[in-house]
Amino acid sequence: MCSNLGAELKSGEKMASGMIFDIKRYSINDGPGIRVTVFFKGCPLGCAWCHNPESVAPGVERMYNRGKCIGCGECVLTCPEQALIMTAEGIAADMKRCAGCGRCAEVCPCLAIEMSGRRVSVDEILRTVEKERIFIDQSGGGVTFSGGEPLHQPRFLTTLLKEAGSRGLHRAVDTTGYAKTRTLVEVAEHTDLFLYDVKMMDTERHKQWTGVGNELILDNLKTLAEIGARINIRLPLIKHVNDDGENIRQTAAFIASLPGGARTINILAYHNIMAGKYDRLGRSFDQGSMAEPATDEIAGIAAVFSGCGINPVIGG
Ligand code: SF4
Ligand code: SF4
Numbered sequence: 001m002c003s004n005l006g007a008e009l010k011s012g013e014k015m016a017s018g019m020i021f022d023i024k025r026y027s028i029n030d031g032p033g034i035r036v037t038v039f040f041k042g043c044p045l046g047c048a049w050c051h052n053p054e055s056v057a058p059g060v061e062r063m064y065n066r067g068k069c070i071g072c073g074e075c076v077l078t079c080p081e082q083a084l085i086m087t088a089e090g091i092a093a094d095m096k097r098c099a100g101c102g103r104c105a106e107v108c109p110c111l112a113i114e115m116s117g118r119r120v121s122v123d124e125i126l127r128t129v130e131k132e133r134i135f136i137d138q139s140g141g142g143v144t145f146s147g148g149e150p151l152h153q154p155r156f157l158t159t160l161l162k163e164a165g166s167r168g169l170h171r172a173v174d175t176t177g178y179a180k181t182r183t184l185v186e187v188a189e190h191t192d193l194f195l196y197d198v199k200m201m202d203t204e205r206h207k208q209w210t211g212v213g214n215e216l217i218l219d220n221l222k223t224l225a226e227i228g229a230r231i232n233i234r235l236p237l238i239k240h241v242n243d244d245g246e247n248i249r250q251t252a253a254f255i256a257s258l259p260g261g262a263r264t265i266n267i268l269a270y271h272n273i274m275a276g277k278y279d280r281l282g283r284s285f286d287q288g289s290m291a292e293p294a295t296d297e298i299a300g301i302a303a304v305f306s307g308c309g310i311n312p313v314i315g316g
Helices: 002-008 011-015 074-078 103-107 122-131 133-139 154-166 181-188 203-210 215-226 245-257 275-280 295-307
Strands: 017-027 035-040 061-064 084-087 090-093 113-116 118-121 142-146 170-175 193-197 231-237 263-269 310-314
Touching (some): 061 090, 118 122, 122 133, 122 154, 142 154, 154 170, 181 215, 193 215, 245 295, 245 310, 295 310
Parallel strands (some): 142 170, 231 263, 263 310
Antiparallel strands (some): 017 118
């Protein structure tokens, strides 16, 4: 099947390409069954708790792990932009000079440098998915497009969804909902399940923590519900950010008011194990007041949703 895949795509679709930062096989938290999850690069939000900070910028980024570096200096000598300097603390980079060419990562003997982000074709992604087909079919799984924000590469996403659909694959889109309504509705025609983030109900607080207000996100969620899209709502739960009773009650009331019957909400507890990624990107991570919610607090919040006729699922 794989060897004929390229021929099955129309030429224009075969050429469609986009920027991703990862493809995860055997994913079990991004929709039903065993899935392949494709992580798009680029996101219009800047959530303070982002677990994938390498997903936010749309272009290629360099990540440096000083714990692996042996100080050989090969990367400094190779960089055509003179962006790298050897210091007592390891390699320092002037990211304004970095062109993202990846040569430093190629010559590093210790894999201390990796490049996050690469341009891939629809054809390449579908070939990767097809390799996992036996697990996908046996488990009732499929393919999930996540990010970053997949809706910000709409042509690439839509082509992938159409092609996956033509192969009988279940298709999920994991989204912030922050996109043009017209784009979202077009994507919905080729999507079997949305994984849709609702973070908090007060738009000023939403803006403070994510960089954007929530009006468009909530309006788009209503629109999807009205057109009958299948939606699992996801709540990233962060202590001292959105775990207060008022926000939880308002969130539950809003979800319960959506047309289309009973809903599931996945409660995703915050953790900070991604802090090292910020360091490798050369950014600081400000934990501030953010904290992990306790198990009994999560259970209490789940009970609020249950009381509003919403099915709470703790975790992905
Ligand atoms: S990615 Fe290219 S330009 Fe950037 S630091 Fe590495 S070698 Fe230099
Ligand atoms: S090439 Fe790799 S190991 Fe050598 S100095 Fe650069 S980052 Fe360190």
